[in-house]
Amino acid sequence: MAKKVYKRLDEEDRMVIQACLHKKMSLEQVASQLKVSKSTISRELKRNAIIKKANFNLACEKLKRDLVCNTCAKKGYCQLTKRYYDFRLAIDISKNRNVAARSITQLDEQSLLTIDEIVTEGVRLGQSLHHIYISNPILKTLCCERTIRRLVYRGNLSIKPHQLRQYVVYKRFYTKDAKQVQLRDISALIGRTFKEYLRYSQNHKRDNIVQYDSLIGKMNDKQALLTITFVKYAFQFGLLIKKSSPSSVNSKIRKLFHHLGEGLVKQVFAINLADNGTEFSYFHQLENSDQGEVLIKTFYTNPYKATDKAEAERNHGLVRYFLPKGKSLDNLKQADVDLMFSHLNSYIRQSRGDRAPYDLVKDKFGKDLLDKLNIQRISNKKVKLRAIV
Numbered sequence: 608m609a610k611k612v613y614k615r616l617d618e619e620d621r622m623v624i625q626a627c628l629h630k631k632m633s634l635e636q637v638a639s640q641l642k643v644s645k646s647t648i649s650r651e652l653k654r655n656a657i658i659k660k661a662n663f664n665l666a667c668e669k670l671k672r673d674l675v676c677n678t679c680a681k682k683g684y685c686q687l688t689k690r691y692y693d694f695r696l697a698i699d700i701s702k703n704r705n706v707a708a709r710s711i712t713q714l715d716e717q718s719l720l721t722i723d724e725i726v727t728e729g730v731r732l733g734q735s736l737h738h739i740y741i742s743n744p745i746l747k748t749l750c751c752e753r754t755i756r757r758l759v760y761r762g763n764l765s766i767k768p769h770q771l772r773q774y775v776v777y778k779r780f781y782t783k784d785a786k787q788v789q790l791r792d793i794s795a796l797i798g799r800t801f802k803e804y805l806r807y808s809q810n811h812k813r814d815n816i817v818q819y820d821s822l823i824g825k826m827n828d829k830q831a832l833l834t835i836t837f838v839k840y841a842f843q844f845g846l847l848i849k850k851s852s853p854s855s856v857n858s859k860i861r862k863l864f865h866h867l868g869e870g871l872v873k874q875v876f877a878i879n880l881a882d883n884g885t886e887f888s889y890f891h892q893l894e895n896s897d898q899g900e901v902l903i904k905t906f907y908t909n910p911y912k913a914t915d916k917a918e919a920e921r922n923h924g925l926v927r928y929f930l931p932k933g934k935s936l937d938n939l940k941q942a943d944v945d946l947m948f949s950h951l952n953s954y955i956r957q958s959r960g961d962r963a964p965y966d967l968v969k970d971k972f973g974k975d976l977l978d979k980l981n982i983q984r985i986s987n988k989k990v991k992l993r994a995i996v
Contacts, residue, residue, distance in 0.1 A: 614643050616651060616701075621694035624651065628677045628692060649674065652690075654704075655697035659689045712763060718749050723764045726755060733928055733992030735772045738955045742987035772928075772992075795891045796907055801915055804880055804906035814877035815839065818919040821886055822926060823850060824936035831886075832936060832944065833859060834926070836919040837875075840971070841956050842964035843922040844948045844980050847941050853888040860893055867979055869896060875972055876903050883910045925951050928992040945981040950992065953985035963987075 616624075620641055627637040634652075638645045652674040667687050669679065675692045676682045682689060712719070725746060729739035736759070740752040758764050759771065768774055808816060816838040822845075823831045831850040836843040846863065849855035864872045881887040887907070896902045908915035929947045930936065952965040959967060965984050969977060977983075985991075 614641075614647070616641075616643075616647070618694070618698055621651070621655075621697050624648065625677075625692060625694045628675060631678050634674075651697070652692055655700045656690045656692045657696055659691070661686050661688045712754075712758065712761075714750065714754075719758075719763060722746065722749060722755060722758065726759070727765045729988075730766045730770055732990065733772070734954075734990060737957050738987070738990065741955050741961050742990075795888070799891055799906045801880075801906065801909050801912075804878070807904060807906070808878055811878065815875055816878045816880065817876050818916040819879065819881040819887065819890070820916060820919045820923070821848070821856075821882065821884065822923060822930065822936075824930065824932075824934050828935055828937050830937050830939065832926075832930070832939070833886075834919060834923065836916075836922055837964075837968060838918045840964050840967040841918065841922065841959055842952055842968045843919070843926075844952070844982055845926075845944045847936075847939060847944060848886070851885050853886050853890070856886050857889045857893060864893075864902075867976070869902065871972075871976060871979075872902060875976065879903055879905045880916060881905065881907055882916065883907045883912075922951070925954065925992065929994060931994055934994070941981075945983075949983045950985050950990050952982055953987070953990050954992065955987065 614620075623641060624637055627640055632640070634645050634648050638648045641648070656675055665687050667685070670676060670688070670690060673679075674690065676685075676689045677692055679685070714722070725743050726736070726739055729742070730736075734742075736756055737752060740746050740755060746752075746755065759766060760768050808814070818836040818838055820834050820836075821831050822834060828850055831848055833846045833848045833856055834843055835845065846859045848859055864876075867875070879890075879893070881890045890907070891905050894901060894903055894905050913920050926947070929951075930939075949965075952968075953963050955961055955963050963984075965977065965982065969984075
């Protein structure tokens with residue numbers, strides 16, 4: 608016995624069906640032409656044909672046999688109910704039926720209430736749907752993550768689509784002056800260009816890569832935020848600095864290095880890539896310890912090339928949930944910064960195998976490093992990404 612072949616009819620198949628009907632071919636012949644079962648053709652004609660009902664709502668015996676009236680010689684004056692097959696209309700009818708079927712959830716009322724309660728609470732804390740789904744195992748027993756997103760967009764839950772993280776992304780274009788010199792001492796770039804960085808990191812694949820950048824609030828602020836990112840783990844922490852002050856940057860980093868100890872610094876801060884900005888003019892001076900020993904390697908990005916430090920920029924998008932653009936940072940305290948990054952580093956990342964950056968760094972370098980950086984682990988369900996100033 609031949610194995611049955613199940614096939615979904617597409618646009619071309621429906622064109623063939625209409626052409627076969629025009630040639631007055633039987634259902635068996637049409638099915639043979641498309642290499643499908645007769646019942647497939649029969650269902651197609653019954654479900655996707657256009658019905659024109661007569662006043663008497665009666666159908667002739669021929670229509671019951673042929674299913675459609677496309678080639679009937681009496682269709683011009685027949686007063687009975689008619690059914691016509693047009694492949695273009697059949698495609699629209701089929702698509703609309705599929706959309707309507709997917710728009711109705713199969714979840715029961717209690718399951719919907721449970722999902723609504725969990726998702727609403729998470730979204731109000733600023734969490735993404737992925738973070739909520741991973742943090743609440745009960746959701747996995749009810750549905751998949753994609754179903755939850757569909758429920759939100761259909762309006763089946765209390766929250767609205769615009770309340771989701773990154774629902775709308777606006778593209779912004781800024782005109783940059785390519786002639787403007789960023790570093791105060793251009794000679795610092797010798798041996799520390801981005802090409803040198805790529806070459807060196809390629810030859811030292813096991814070394815940890817750290818990216819540095821700065822965030823500002825208002826233009827007249829006296830204070831800025833220095834961000835330090837562990838590329839491989841999407842881990843980021845920050846230090847408050849004087850705005851546009853290279854000496855402040857170096858002072859804060861050296862103080863951090865003394866606090867960590869040379870052994871930990873060599874292990875964690877092996878390769879360092881800084882933004883090509885004024886505040887990093889003396890960044891290359893951090894390569895050597897107080898005793899003149901080579902401690903780390905430093906490099907610079909290309910001017911106005913945010914993609915050179917894409918991992919840091921991606922984390923900045925999360926930082927802006929806490930520190931919106933245009934908000935002054937002058938009243939910010941280091942304790943606030945530490946708490947902010949504790950929440951951020953406890954935020955589950957799909958790109959890191961559904962793990963939080965805190966856990967990845969802890970596994971690699973130990974909890975002692977995290978304690979010295981004043982970064983704590985926040986419970987998944989209590990992670991909050993909201994403005995703190």
